[in-house]
Amino acid sequence: MQENTLPRKLRLFSLTNIVIGDMIGAGIFTTSGLLIAQLHNPVLLLILWVVGGAIALSGALSYGELGAKFPEAGGDYAFLSRLFSPLLGFLSGWISFLVGFSAPVAASSLAFSEYMFRILPADYLPQEIELGRKALAIAIILVFTFIHYYGLRSGSKVQDILTVLKIGLISLLLFTGFAFGEGSLEHFLPKNGAAFPDANPKTIGLALMWIMFAYSGWNASTYVGSEVFNPVRNIPRSLLMGTFTVTALYLLLNVLYVYAVEPLEMEGVISIGGLTANKLFNRSMDQLFSLFIALILLSAISVLTIIGPRVYYAMAQSGHFFGLAKRINRSRVPGISILMQSGLAIIYILSGTFEQIITFLSFSLGIFPILAVIGVFKLRFKKQSVLKMPGYPYLPAFFILSSAIILVLAFLERPVESSIALGVVAAGIPAFFLLKRS
Numbered sequence: 001m002q003e004n005t006l007p008r009k010l011r012l013f014s015l016t017n018i019v020i021g022d023m024i025g026a027g028i029f030t031t032s033g034l035l036i037a038q039l040h041n042p043v044l045l046l047i048l049w050v051v052g053g054a055i056a057l058s059g060a061l062s063y064g065e066l067g068a069k070f071p072e073a074g075g076d077y078a079f080l081s082r083l084f085s086p087l088l089g090f091l092s093g094w095i096s097f098l099v100g101f102s103a104p105v106a107a108s109s110l111a112f113s114e115y116m117f118r119i120l121p122a123d124y125l126p127q128e129i130e131l132g133r134k135a136l137a138i139a140i141i142l143v144f145t146f147i148h149y150y151g152l153r154s155g156s157k158v159q160d161i162l163t164v165l166k167i168g169l170i171s172l173l174l175f176t177g178f179a180f181g182e183g184s185l186e187h188f189l190p191k192n193g194a195a196f197p198d199a200n201p202k203t204i205g206l207a208l209m210w211i212m213f214a215y216s217g218w219n220a221s222t223y224v225g226s227e228v229f230n231p232v233r234n235i236p237r238s239l240l241m242g243t244f245t246v247t248a249l250y251l252l253l254n255v256l257y258v259y260a261v262e263p264l265e266m267e268g269v270i271s272i273g274g275l276t277a278n279k280l281f282n283r284s285m286d287q288l289f290s291l292f293i294a295l296i297l298l299s300a301i302s303v304l305t306i307i308g309p310r311v312y313y314a315m316a317q318s319g320h321f322f323g324l325a326k327r328i329n330r331s332r333v334p335g336i337s338i339l340m341q342s343g344l345a346i347i348y349i350l351s352g353t354f355e356q357i358i359t360f361l362s363f364s365l366g367i368f369p370i371l372a373v374i375g376v377f378k379l380r381f382k383k384q385s386v387l388k389m390p391g392y393p394y395l396p397a398f399f400i401l402s403s404a405i406i407l408v409l410a411f412l413e414r415p416v417e418s419s420i421a422l423g424v425v426a427a428g429i430p431a432f433f434l435l436k437r438s
Contacts (some may be wrong), residue, residue, distance in 0.1 A: 010227050012234045017163035018303050019220045019242025025300025026111035026165055027120055027214025028250055029293050031358070032257050033269035040267075041196035042188050042258040049254050052211035053247035054112035055402050056218040056394040060243040062373040064236030067222040067378060068387035071231030074314030075223040075307075076368045082168065083375035086320060087432055092242050092368035093315040094428035099306030099421070102341050103361040104216070104349035108300040110357070111270070115294040118274045119287045137349050140298070144305045150331045162299035167249075170294040173277070174252050181258035181280030187255065205341060205409020212406065213362040214250065218243040223307040226314070307379040309337030320435060363410055370403045406423040 010018075032045065039045055063235030072078040074093065081089025113136040121199050134182055147158055177183070190196050199207075221228065221238040257266065260276040269275050277289035309325075313334040329335035376396045379385045411418040 004244075004401045008227055008229050010224060010234075011229050012237055013348065014160055015221045015224075015228060015234055015238035016242045017160050018224065018307065019217060019238050020246055021163045021166065021299040021303035022217030022220035022248070022307065023215060023242065023246040024088045024170070024356075025217070025297060025304075026108040027210075027213075027216070028253055029115070029273045029297070030107075030111050030270045031210045031214055031411075032254055033266045033272040033275075035210060036263050037267035038203050038207055039199050040263065041199065042263050043196070044199060044204075045207075045258070046254055048207055048211055049250055050400075052208060052215050052244075053250065055399060056215040056243050056247065057240075058391065058399040059369060059373065059403075060218045061236075061389045061391055062376045062399060063219045063369075064239050065376055065379065065385055065387055065389045066372060066393075067225055067235035067239070068232045069385060071225040071228060071235060072314060073224060073226040073310040073317075075219060075225070075311060076372050077311050077314055078225065079222075079375055080368065081318065084371070086318065086408040087429070088368075088371060089318075090320045090435075091316065091425055091428045092371075093311050093321065094431065095364050095425060096308065096311045097254060097321075097341070098344070098424055099361055099364040101304050101311070102344035103348055103357050103364075105141060105301055105304045105308075105341065106137070107347035107357045107361065108297050108304070109140050109345070110134070110349060112140055112294050112297040112301065113137045114271050115274060115290045115297070119294075134349050138346050140301060141305075141342050141345055141349075143304050144298075145338060147302070148305045148333065149329070149335050149338050150333075158302060162295075162302055164270040166296045167245075168298045169296055170253065172248075173273070173289055173292065174256060175257045177256045177276070177280050183256075183280055187258050187260075187262050187377075193246055201415035202409050206413040207407050208406045209362045209366060209410040210358065212403075213358055215246070216365050217303075218246075220303065220307055222289065224310050225308070231302060236387060236389065261282055264366075281331065305338060305342065308341045309334045312337040312340065314322055320432065322435070323374070354422065359414060359417045360421055363407065363414075363418045364424065366403055366407050366410075367421075367424050367425065368408075370400050373399050 023180050035045055035048075036042065039048075065080045070078050070082055077089045077093035077096065078091050110133065113133040116136060117133055218239065219244070220233050225231055225235060257272055257276050258277040261272075265275070266272060271347075273293040274286050274290040278286035294431065312321055312325040315321035316323055324336045325334065325340065327334065373396050377393065380388075380392060
């Protein structure tokens with residue numbers, strides 16, 4: 001009979017690529033146009049991306065300590081179940097299943113199709129553009145479902161290639177844009193000497209919540225902890241190396257966006273990377289870089305298809321999820337969990353728009369990392385840490401406080417979407433007891 005365990009074969013390079021691949025997804029190539037429409041101030045936009053990077057790095061340090069202590073599949077689910085209660089762990093996994101992985105897969109797939117359709121000349125665009133975009137998004141989900149259903153070894157190799165390609169293409173865009181593009185630093189200054197309009201705290205909170213959606217994935221390697229070789233060493237290193245690399249790339253990309261495009265033209269544009277190439281060069285380069293960014297988004301879709309099902313696997317192993325989710329197929333991966341996540345992502349694509357998905361998603365993702373980082377204090381108080389990361393207690397406290405403030409301000413700005421997210425969390429409580437009983 002086949003052993004129902006996941007082998008430890010992920011090393012530092014592949015693990016860091018999982019973090020980078022998960023972080024660099026739809027967010028950085030779609031949200032800056034939406035953000036500038038809220039903030040109207042490119043300098044404030046850059047400041048908030050710096051703040052978001054600092055929050056992500058402080059979270060990565062904290063999760064490095066948690067991942068070293070609990071090198072298991074599941075991430076937040078494993079941490080909260082061990083440190084506090086199975087109910088809290090289940091609720092984090094419940095959100096991961098319903099929102100945390102399937103919704104980003106849907107968002108990244110929609111962004112992929114947005115950029116692919118930008119490549120086509122206007123004469124070749126189908127009449128039903130929205131339907132075509134959704135069909136392409138669903139098709140790419142099915143492709144990666146097939147790849148990862150048939151094995152982590154082949155899947156991680158695909159992920160390594162996509163992540164290296166991703167960093168190379170972003171570096172190419174940055175180099176050519178700054179070296180040869182037609183931009184202007186005057187875009188950072190208000191026109192005619194007038195001041196930029198002020199943004200209220202609620203708007204800033206919502207903007208930071210969207211930015212943290214772009215940074216989400218800084219904790220990605222903890223979700224595959226049970227498959228990591230030498231996890232005490234490799235999990236913390238992968239989190240820090242991946243998060244620091246992505247933070248630097250994000251700041252440079254946003255500087256390039258504003259350098260290339262006047263803030264007023266950026267407002268509300270989802271395919272901001274393509275518009276940037278258009279302004280820096282010409283329509284042909286817009287098409288070329290849109291293709292590059294579409295390829296970059298493939299890496300995000302791939303890595304989410306790897307890590308999400310490991311959470312459901314871990315939950316089912318503990319008896320807190322559907323038993324089918326813990327089944328390991330002949331390729332030694334949780335195949336049923338992969339199929340469940342992909343199916344839910346397709347439902348999101350069929351039922352919602354890009355902005356609706358990321359607003360609901362961003363609030364949902366912000367809740368349980370706060371509770372997990374509180375667990376660092378519990379580990380230190382009980383002297384149970386196996387690896388003490390630097391910055392304690394200031395960096396964990398900074399992460400908890402800043403993340404909580406963002407959620408409160410975002411709730412005040414968008415109470416409907418935030419309330420729906422809280423309702424989904426609350427619905428997990430009776431689900432937990434029903435599943436536990438059955």
